[in-house]
Amino acid sequence: MTPQRALGARVHPKTGREIHYIACRPVGGEAVSARDDEVAGLAWAARSDIP
Template structure:
């Protein structure tokens, strides 16, 4: 099973979400994410995916947690990332149809089944300085 890295990016209290061009079952909105390439760490992959999918440059900070995603059944490593630059936008129209900064409450409403516990705890904690 390939490993996927998800970028959990906060900026000014909001969270970056992308909408896939082709949804994965009930999962339409999600964190920028993609397969970890050979020779790449999950932190590097999360930063690459944030840039490739949403045009946002981030600094990967730490792994928040890892699980087999209940919708996609992929092994996902969630990576806390600090926003450095870039406005959220569609950087890869083939893969992504929208990229938006949303409040934590809106994020919770857009992700079916709720947000993974350790990610929720991380986002509910003190905000990172921008």
């Protein structure tokens, strides 16, 4: 993934960790979540599909 721009940040309600959201451009490989307990859901979407 190649970072494109920052989208925002928040403090995770369970862990208290600061979470940063970054828009990225895929360049290969497979995306994975480092910790499943920190992610409620994950989906790939085309930009045009995001409201």
